[in-house]
Amino acid sequence: MIKLCRAIILSVLALTTLTAHxxxxxxxxxxxxxxxxxxxxxxxxxxxxxxxxxxxxxxxxxxxxxxxxxxxxxxxxxxxxxxxxxxxxxxxxxxxxxxxxxxxxxxxxxxxxxxxxxxxxxxxxxxxxxxxxxxxxxxxxxxxxxxxxxxxxxxADENALLQSPINTTIENSADNAQAAALITMQASSTATSAMSNELLPAIPxxxxxxxxxxxxxxxxxxxxxxxxxxxxxxxxxxxx
Structure with missing residues (x-):
């Protein structure tokens, strides 16, 4: 009787496993x-x-x-x-x-x-x-x-778009002071803008x-x- 019960239990477990998979x-x-x-x-x-x-x-x-x-x-x-x-x-x-x-x-x-x-x-x-x-x-x-x-x-236009101050601000949001300084440089004279461009991340x-x-x-x-x-x-x- 014990062997029969064990066989039934094993059969149920096997069926459950097959159903799960x-x-x-x-x-x-x-x-x-x-x-x-x-x-x-x-x-x-x-x-x-x-x-x-x-x-x-x-x-x-x-x-x-x-x-x-x-x-x-x-x-x-x-x-x-x-x-x-x-x-x-x-x-x-x-x-x-x-x-x-x-x-x-x-x-x-x-x-x-x-x-x-x-x-x-x-x-x-x-x-x-x-x-x-x-x-x-x-x-x-x-x-x-x-x-x-x-x-x-x-x-070329899309590359410039990714170099925009807005996008740069997002990237540098962890350092608001640095982002603000970078935007200020971009808005200044041609010489200063050239300097800021060197600080921008390279866009592939x-x-x-x-x-x-x-x-x-x-x-x-x-x-x-x-x-x-x-x-x-x-x-x-x-x-x-």
């Missing part, structure tokens, strides 16, 4: 776009990003002709966000950098495995305009976790910014994740 399949569709307007550049301080971190367990999104069903690009005819993408293009200075859909198992975990994506052009520094990772897990809700990096080649020709925002989502709904210089449209649907 079971995965449902979902179709994930993502559109990533850049906001090419220059105005947001001056609204925030952008810390320098020299390299993009690479998770050791990341997967690459596979081409549509690859074998298997998971993490493989779906054909365009299977995508749902073409109209939303068209409206984006027609509504402002937005550039589509990535649009793809794929099917994948989604596990109940707080640390889902990231998928590597790239998009846009390759810039002079060898970086893609868009590079980074997307991970999808679930609990009570779906959890969408982008960690994306947008690299943008700055025009290519600016890289990061979007790292975990978001809880409901399936079968279109979601939008915002950033001053980029945005993401996401739709996740269960696969029956």
């Amino acid at each position: 079971a995965a449902d399949w979902y179709k994930v569709e993502v559109v990533v776009f850049a906001n090419q307007d220059s105005a947001p550049l001056a609204d925030e301080y952008w810390p320098e990003i020299k390299e993009i971190p690479v998770p050791s367990n990341a997967l690459n999104l596979k081409p549509s002709n690859a074998e298997g069903g998971a993490y493989k690009r779906l054909p365009g005819s299977s995508l749902s966000l073409h109209d939303a993408k068209k409206r984006l293009r027609n509504s402002g200075p937005y550039k589509i950098l990535f649009h793809a859909g794929w099917m994948q198992p989604v596990y109940r975990t707080q640390t889902p495995r990231p998928i590597h994506i790239t998009g846009g052009e390759i810039l002079d520094n060898g970086m893609y305009e868009l590079d980074g990772y997307i991970a999808v897990g679930r609990g009570t809700y779906l959890h969408f976790r982008p960690n994306l990096f947008l690299s943008r080649k700055l025009t 020709d290519i600016l890289t910014v990061n979007l790292d925002q975990a978001r809880r989502m409901k399936s079968k709904e279109l979601h939008y994740i915002d950033h001053p210089l980029m945005g993401i449209l996401v739709e996740i649907r269960p696969v029956r």
Whole structure:
């Protein structure tokens, strides 16, 4: 009798473990776009990003002709966000950098495995305009976790915009006296302005910014994740 009870308990524990690790399949569709307007550049301080971190367990999104069903690009005819993408293009200075859909198992975990994506052009520094990772897990809700990096080649005007007194004040907000002195120097004579320019931080020709925002989502709904210089449209649907 004791052996029978032990066997039943072990069976229940095994079933519970399998259920906890079971995965449902979902179709994930993502559109990533850049906001090419220059105005947001001056609204925030952008810390320098020299390299993009690479998770050791990341997967690459596979081409549509690859074998298997998971993490493989779906054909365009299977995508749902073409109209939303068209409206984006027609509504402002937005550039589509990535649009793809794929099917994948989604596990109940707080640390889902990231998928590597790239998009846009390759810039002079060898970086893609868009590079980074997307991970999808679930609990009570779906959890969408982008960690994306947008690299943008700055025009001369945009470079000057980042050198503006307002932007410099934001960067040096920890030292208000130094910021005030710098602004005063910029407003003075040509010679003094030249001196102040030497104190300004060097602005790279290519600016890289990061979007790292975990978001809880409901399936079968279109979601939008915002950033001053980029945005993401996401739709996740269960696969029956």
